[in-house]
Amino acid sequence: MKHLIGKLSLMALAGAAVVLPCAQAHDAWPVAQDGGYTVVYGHLGKQEAYAGDKVRRIQAFDAQGQALQTTRHDTDKGVHFAVQGEPAVLMLEFDNGYWSKTTKGSVNLPKNKAEGALSASHAVKFSKTVLRFSPAAAAAHGQRLEIVPQGGEAPKAGGALPVQVLWDGKPLPDARLMRGHDDDKPVVTDAQGKASLPVEAGRQAWAVMHKQALQGDPRADEYSASANLIFQAQ
Numbered sequence: 051m052k053h054l055i056g057k058l059s060l061m062a063l064a065g066a067a068v069v070l071p072c073a074q075a076h077d078a079w080p081v082a083q084d085g086g087y088t089v090v091y092g093h094l095g096k097q098e099a100y101a102g103d104k105v106r107r108i109q110a111f112d113a114q115g116q117a118l119q120t121t122r123h124d125t126d127k128g129v130h131f132a133v134q135g136e137p138a139v140l141m142l143e144f145d146n147g148y149w150s151k152t153t154k155g156s157v158n159l160p161k162n163k164a165e166g167a168l169s170a171s172h173a174v175k176f177s178k179t180v181l182r183f184s185p186a187a188a189a190a191h192g193q194r195l196e197i198v199p200q201g202g203e204a205p206k207a208g209g210a211l212p213v214q215v216l217w218d219g220k221p222l223p224d225a226r227l228m229r230g231h232d233d234d235k236p237v238v239t240d241a242q243g244k245a246s247l248p249v250e251a252g253r254q255a256w257a258v259m260h261k262q263a264l265q266g267d268p269r270a271d272e273y274s275a276s277a278n279l280i281f282q283a284q
Contacts, residue, residue: 077257077278078105078144079177086132089142100144105129107143109191112136113184138182141191146173148269160269170270171261176277183281190216195260197227197279200244207251207283215243215258215277227258255280 076098080087089108091100102124110118110133118135133140149171150157150164161170176193183204190198193216200212215225221243226236239245247256255278262273 076146076175077177077276078142078175079278079280080131080140080142080179084130086130087140089129089131089144091128091144100128102129104145104147105142106145107141109141110135110137111139111141111186111189111191113138113182113186115184115186115189138180138184138186139191140177140179140181141193142175142177143193144175144177146175148172161271162268171272171274172264172270173274173276176275178277178279180279180281187281190219192219193277194218195222195258195275195277197256197258197277199279205249205281205283207249209249210246211249211254211281212244212246213256213279215239215245217243217260217275222258222260225258225260227256229256249283251283253280254283 076091076093078089078091081090089105090097092098108120108122108131110120112118112135118133118137120131120133122129122131147158148160150159150161150167151169152164153166153168157164161167164170176195178193178197180187180199183199184202187199188202190196196216198214198216200214205211215222215227223239223241223243225239225243227239227245227247228236237245237247257276257278259276264270264272
């Protein structure tokens with residue numbers, strides 16, 4: 051029954067996830083499908099095709115934070131995976147590769163291979179979906195950029211969810227948490243990387259972005275990371 055509830059919760063999240071907000075306008079996240087999960091990629095109501103090798107890491111944890119075994123299948127329609135056990139948290143790492151701004155527009159190539167390149171970034175996306183609030187939801191799981199709920203209690207609509215944003219495992223101050231890539235009222239973290247997110251009823255999706263300059267890398271000038279936190283509230 052708990053597994054069914056988790057599936058239904060994820061399906062509810064997925065129903066609205068095609069408009070998942072993201073600080074970079076594109077994002078990746080899991081949806082329930084065919085008895086397992088599918089990694090989707092897109093933005094603002096549009097899902098897009100992607101190369102399977104961009105999905106670099108898939109993780110699942112039970113309510114106590116124990117890692118669960120996942121089985122991955124790459125197809126021409128995307129990456130599918132199954133989880134053994136009852137997942138409380140699903141996590142993804144999606145490496146979107148190198149993007150160069152050129153004199154003719156943006157191309158999915160590193161700077162040293164793009165004709166007329168002006169600048170370039172290495173874009174990586176991290177996703178965390180909380181199916182069930184528990185100790186696993188309140189734990190940091192090692193994503194380079196990660197939004198970590200503070201406490202395992204499920205947030206209520208009209209209340210707030212305290213979180214901490216981590217970069218390389220350390221608190222990230224002045225990080226802007228947004229409901230959408232054009233959110234004009236972001237929630238900004240304090241000196242300890244902590245913030246309080248207002249909670250509404252239904253699917254919640256928050257995103258944060260962080261960039262780091264790259265030195266001596268001919269492929270890109272910066273590493274551009276985004277992370278999302280997805281959950282359901284009542």
